[in-house]
Amino acid sequence: MLKRHEVEILLKAGHPKTEVARLAGVSLCSVKRIAEEAPVVHVDDAAEREKRRIGRPSIVEDFRKPVVEILEEKPDLPSLEILRRVREAGYRGGKTALYALVASVRPKEVKPLIRFEGLPGEFSQHDFGEVEVSFLDGSSHRIHFFASRLKYSRWMCVSVVKDQTVESLVRNLAEHLDSWGGAPLLCVFDRPKTVALKWRRNGEVTEWNPVFAYVMLELGIGVELCWPQQPQQKGTVENLVGFVKSSFFKVRCFHDPQDLQQQLVEWHREVNQERPCRATGVIPTVRLSEEAPRLRSLKVRPKDLALRIPVYVGPTGTVLHDGHPYSMPPEAISMPGTLYLYADRVRIVAGRYEVNHPRKFIAHEGSTLAAHRAAMVAAVSGKRGKRYLKRQQLLELGEPAFLYLTEIVHRRPRQWFFDVDRLHEILQSHGQEVLRRAMEEGIKEQVFSSSYVERFLQRSLIFQEVIQ
Numbered sequence: 001m002l003k004r005h006e007v008e009i010l011l012k013a014g015h016p017k018t019e020v021a022r023l024a025g026v027s028l029c030s031v032k033r034i035a036e037e038a039p040v041v042h043v044d045d046a047a048e049r050e051k052r053r054i055g056r057p058s059i060v061e062d063f064r065k066p067v068v069e070i071l072e073e074k075p076d077l078p079s080l081e082i083l084r085r086v087r088e089a090g091y092r093g094g095k096t097a098l099y100a101l102v103a104s105v106r107p108k109e110v111k112p113l114i115r116f117e118g119l120p121g122e123f124s125q126h127d128f129g130e131v132e133v134s135f136l137d138g139s140s141h142r143i144h145f146f147a148s149r150l151k152y153s154r155w156m157c158v159s160v161v162k163d164q165t166v167e168s169l170v171r172n173l174a175e176h177l178d179s180w181g182g183a184p185l186l187c188v189f190d191r192p193k194t195v196a197l198k199w200r201r202n203g204e205v206t207e208w209n210p211v212f213a214y215v216m217l218e219l220g221i222g223v224e225l226c227w228p229q230q231p232q233q234k235g236t237v238e239n240l241v242g243f244v245k246s247s248f249f250k251v252r253c254f255h256d257p258q259d260l261q262q263q264l265v266e267w268h269r270e271v272n273q274e275r276p277c278r279a280t281g282v283i284p285t286v287r288l289s290e291e292a293p294r295l296r297s298l299k300v301r302p303k304d305l306a307l308r309i310p311v312y313v314g315p316t317g318t319v320l321h322d323g324h325p326y327s328m329p330p331e332a333i334s335m336p337g338t339l340y341l342y343a344d345r346v347r348i349v350a351g352r353y354e355v356n357h358p359r360k361f362i363a364h365e366g367s368t369l370a371a372h373r374a375a376m377v378a379a380v381s382g383k384r385g386k387r388y389l390k391r392q393q394l395l396e397l398g399e400p401a402f403l404y405l406t407e408i409v410h411r412r413p414r415q416w417f418f419d420v421d422r423l424h425e426i427l428q429s430h431g432q433e434v435l436r437r438a439m440e441e442g443i444k445e446q447v448f449s450s451s452y453v454e455r456f457l458q459r460s461l462i463f464q465e466v467i468q
Contacts, residue, residue, distance in 0.1 A: 001048055005040040007031055059093035060101050067098075068105050075107045118151030120287075121294025123224075124184045125149050126173060128164045128192065129241035131249045135256050143260070144168075147244050148176040150184065153287035154277040158244055158264065160257075166194040167307060170215040171343065174302040177221070180288075182295030186222045196225060214308045220299040247271065306340035306347070313337060313350050317376050318366070321346070325366035326357045330379040366396065370428050377424075387417045390424040397427075397436050404439040407448040422450035430457065 003024065010020040017035065021028045042048075063086050070082055079102045083095050091098065126148045134140045144164055148157045157176040161168040169192075177183045189195050198207040205225060216223050248267050254260040273285045280287065311319045313332045318325040321339055326346055328337075337350030346357045346367075357367040373393055380389050394401050409416045427435050438456040442448060 001040055001043040001045055004034050004037075005043075007034045008040060011035055058097070060091070060097040063089065063091050063098070064101060064105070067101055071102070071106055079103075120152045120291040121184045121296075123151035123186055123188055124177075124180075125151060125188050125240050126169075126176075127190060127241050128161075128169070129244060130164075131245050133249060133254060133260065135254050135260075137256055139256075141257065143249070145244065146172040146176075147240050148173065149240055150180065150284075150288070150291060153284045153291045154280060155180065155272050155284040155288045155291075156244075156268070158248070158268070160261065160264070164192070164194065166209055166211045167341070169194050170212060170307065171302065171305065173221075174215075174219060174298065174300075174305050177219075177298060178302050180295055181292050182297045183219070183221050184295060186224045188224045188226060190226065195223075199225075211307050211309065215305065218300050218305070220296070303343065306342050309339040309341055311337050311339045311348065311350075317372060318368075319348050319350075323364060324360040325368075326355070326360075327366075327368040327372035328355055329353050329372055330376050365398075368393070368396065368432075370431075374428060387420060391417075391420050394420065394423055394427065394435075397432055397439070400436050400439040400443060403443055404448060411448060419450040423453060426450070426453060426457065434460075 003026065007020055007024050007026065007030070010023055011017070011031075011034075015023065017031045018028060021031045024031070066086055066089055067082060070077060070085060079099050082102055083091075083098050086098065126146070128144065128146055130142055130144045132140060133143050144161050146159050146161050146164075146168065149155065157179060159172045159175065161172060173187070177187075194209055195212050196205045196207070197209055199205045203225070248264070252263055252267075254263060271284070272288075273283065276283050309321065311321065313319055313328045313335045315333060316325075317328050317330045317333055319328055319337065319339060320326075321341070326339075326348060328348060328350060332350045332353045335350040335353075337348055337353075340347040340349070342359065344359050346359050348355045348357070355369070355372075357369070360367055376393075377386050377389055380386050391405065394405060405416075405420070408419050412419070423435065426438075434457065435453070438453045438460075441456055442452050445452075
């Protein structure tokens with residue numbers, strides 16, 4: 001229709017029809033036909049094609065009236081039976097075209113929208129969301145966030161998260177509930193895999209995510225699930241994730257991720273303490289004063305929350321979680337156990353053995369206690385086996401140890417084990433970070449021996465004493 005309008009404008013400007021055809025990129029016949037038609041008054045191409053009956057005539061359209069009459073008499077009649085009846089009436093077309101016609105004219109069942117107001121301390125709504133954010137510095141990031149809202153007061157909490165895993169869900173949920181002063185009777189979720197793994201057609205959950213289920217039990221939280229895209233089941237018609245996107249991410253500009261976090265703090269103050277909620281007409285902080293006494297204290301504070309994960313102590317005396325190995329006593333090898341995952345530490349229980357480690361986050365980084373390292377060496381029989389185990393434990397320090405030991409082995413192929421023995425003693429007495437830093441300095445100066453490492457440690461100790 002815009003192309004037709006262009007032709008009309010050129011003709012009104014006085015251009016010859018041949019010139020109009022060249023300028024508009026259409027045939028001369030088209031220009032002549034458009035010149036005789038009524039002026040263009042809309043740009044809906046699809047509507048115009050329907051009006052002009054452009055395209056091959058539809059066979060099924062001739063049977064629209066019989067189909068409508070059949071459905072008026074029996075709206076729930078199966079499409080297969082309708083096909084049989086219209087074929088008896090002379091229809092010779094395909095079933096796909098007829099099924100499409102039946103679907104377009106069959107009366108739609110419209111269910112009433114159920115809206116209900118939550119009572120103080122009754123419901124809260126929780127959901128993940130993601131949005132693409134373009135920063136003013138030119139970079140672009142996909143931002144994941146976790147949003148929570150109390151149904152009665154409409155008090156909101158939104159946290160930027162690194163992912164949408166079950167750990168991000170339960171830790172941010174605990175933080176949000178703790179900031180409110182407690183949990184309502186029920187926390188309402190959609191059905192992501194982080195919450196429910198399997199359910200029946202009627203919505204009954206047959207298999208919960210075990211990590212999520214245990215945390216809800218530990219925190220003392222009641223859970224209710226609803227079908228996705230049906231916000232009325234949450235006790236609220238407002239779209240929580242959509243509201244966060246439209247009122248924060250889509251209307252503000254951010255210099256960088258740090259600026260986004262700062263503006264998120266300001267936005268929380270605005271929507272919770274300054275601006276009346278559109279649904280209630282009341283500022284959420286006013287209603288929160290009524291709702292807070294009805295919230296129940298959490299059984300566990302967020303900092304003490306641990307995810308319970310079943311594990312197995314491998315043949316090397318380590319438990320592997322999320323790519324990070326954590327050492328265990330050699331006596332615990334082959335034992336099943338439980339890993340308690342805290343925000344900053346790890347506790348592993350296998351039989352009568354219980355071990356605590358600092359939690360690791362850098363890829364492939366692990367934690368090995370000196371006592372476990374020594375016990376593993378003592379458990380290995382033979383001098384050769386002990387030396388190779390010591391070397392392997394040194395290699396676990398990462399790339400600096402790998403480069404340093406490679407040079408030592410190739411420079412002293414028959415005496416490398418003396419250096420390994422001494423380096424292992426330094427590892428046990430001074431720790432991983434000290435030895436790793438000494439090896440990095442040795443690589444820079446191209447000196448590869450345990451003697452150099454000892455001298456480096458002595459210089460470091462003297463320097464520390466001078467500072468003190």
